[in-house]
Amino acid sequence: MLTQIFMTQAINPCFQIIRINKEKESPPAYYQLSKKIENLISEGFLKSGDELPSSRVLSAMLNLSRTTVTQAYKRLLEEGWIFSEKGRGCFVSECAIDLDLHKSSIATLSNNIKKPKLPVKTEIAKQALQFPVQKEVPFALIAPDMESLPGKDWTTIVGRVSKSPWMHNAYAEPGGYRPFKKVIADLLRRSRGINCSGSQVIITSGVQEDLYLALQALFSEGAKIAVEDPGFRPHRDLVEFLGHRPIPIPANENGICINQLSSDKELDAVIVTPSFQYPTGQLMSLERKLELIDWANSCGKWILEDGYDTELFTADEPNPAIASLDKTGSTIYMGSFTKTIYPGFNMGYIVVPEQLIPIIEGIKMLTLRHSSEVHSVILTEFIEGGFYEAHIRRLKRMYQKRRETSVQCIQSLLSQFGALEANTGGTHLTFIFKPELKINDVELNLYLRQNYHIESRPLSPCYVKEKPQSGLILGYAHFSEQILTDSYRQLRDGITNFLNRAY
Incomplete structure (x- = not known):
């Protein structure tokens, strides 16, 4: 059967030297095959205008699926190594040799090519990612719980407006x-x-x-x-x-x-x-x-x-x-x-x-x-x-209770480590460590995130020239009083274990 297939088309003997590595860690078979054919063209085994075996013939010769051969040919077509003629087959492109010479010259001159430089401000942009979006876990600053969200009046309005978005679908x-x-x-x-x-x-x-x-x-x-x-x-x-x-x-x-x-x-x-x-x-x-x-x-x-x-x-x-x-x-x-x-x-x-x-x-x-x-x-x-x-008034009442719970927990559970900076409202509290503890708040924050699933923020990176204070920025507004109480206990245990580990 294989002999009959080969007799229907003259096959360049160079295709018989192709070997495809089928081990699990190897690149895809179609990619290996396309690179092998590229090499045959680059090394002069295939000349401009030479016909490639049909997908049926080459798949039988190399014991590959026709899909694999078809994918390899598609890649070669897209990159300009070969061209196809309907009813005749695939042939080595006239520009394939030029393409190979171009790639070779680029490889030879790569050391002399000057890449465009990026401005200094790109480093600032990358640094912004050091201020990550927090997960919805204590003590994140912007993770609203279901109770904090607007109520039925909000969902009613959203539902009504969303049913007629075409009223506002033009450029505003x-x-x-x-x-x-x-x-x-x-x-x-x-x-x-x-x-x-x-x-x-x-x-x-x-x-x-x-x-x-x-x-x-x-x-x-x-x-x-x-x-x-x-x-x-x-x-x-x-x-x-x-x-x-x-x-x-x-x-x-x-x-x-x-x-x-x-x-x-x-x-x-x-x-x-x-x-x-x-x-x-x-x-x-x-x-x-x-x-x-x-x-x-x-x-x-x-x-x-x-x-x-x-x-x-x-x-x-x-x-x-x-x-x-x-x-x-x-x-x-x-x-x-x-x-x-x-x-x-x-x-x-x-x-x-x-x-x-x-x-x-x-x-x-x-x-x-x-x-x-x-x-x-x-x-x-x-x-x-x-x-x-009305929603704001409800949030203030809710957040005031959560803040009071937080203050009580901090005073009863964390006073041995430090004290609060201020307590005027808002959605977070700032806890400052005693200087004699010499706590690295950046390392502590990472430790708490990895081991206790706590999303506080370290205080010291907020300073530039002033002598930095070590502390934690603790969001409380979007967590229930029970969650906060449990989380402050976890925070106490986390700080204690961090200090014990340090010593």
Whole structure:
């Protein structure tokens, strides 16, 4: 039978030297076969125009399936080594020799080829991955449990809007859905005292996009941007990624230190989290806010205010936004619905002075184009119906109980290791270790994640120039009181075992 097959086509004897390794760890048979045929062409055994055996003949000769031969021929066709003619078969391509010479010349000259260089900022982008998305386990900062999510009114609105997505399936305006912009302006006026129009509100995906848009609109490369020390590392990294210089300024229990700001005459702006300073949880005092506004107005600088955890502030003292106190338009306010709805909904906003509206919207058009109009419609109805503010009141009551549980657990279970930094609300607590314990919080955090499934964050990486304190940032808001109680016991055991292991 095999002889009859061969008699139907003249076979170049070189094909008889092909051997395919069929061991388990070997490359796929079709790939091996295609490379063997490439070598036959490269070494001159096959010339331009030579006919290849049919798939039926070659499969019988090499004891392979016809599918394997067909796949090998397909690869050779795609790479230009062979060509096919309908009804005749496959032949060595005229350009196959040139292709081989080209590959050989590249291999010979590879040492002289200069690869394009990547800019330094790519390293900053890679470093951002060191601030990982946390898993939904204690003590993650953004992992809402089912009880924390909006209720039936929310699901009703989502269901109704989702049934008619074609109503909002075109490109949206870069500034956002106009009714939503007006609703946010009204909400900020009621809750934060910020007097702005709907046109001043630009809809975004969150505070990081807010900061990106503001920095792109306000500065050329090389601007000096003051950041809190300790502070939110993604803010600092984004400033540097965009070609600016983040300048760390100490922040104490009253907020960022104004005398340090005033000492650097070349600063162009400052980024602050005054309502719930990240990571310490401190509230910027009213006096410090007014001093910051005076500094900005007297020097012609910008204030970029991140309203981090503002909606969930529960302390008794007043907490006006800097943007509500600044009547000169030097403050840009940034906010999101990440903590109050849920991170996956991915909606935020930035409030800008009138003269920046076309600039910010233009940058949005050139880069991110627009935000989700369907999500905007859902939130518009949720806020207009009074459901959002009722939801916030419910979250505050719920989170206050969880915070009280956390404080009690920390005092009873962890006091031998350290103490809390502040307790003004928000969604996390900052626990600082006693210096004499000499705990490496980065190593401890990794140990807790690997051995106790605890997703805290280490405190020390939040510092730049200031002497770093060792501690843990503990998210509590999205876990039930029972889960928190059990988790703090695990945390105590984890720290104890880590210290014993170290010694």
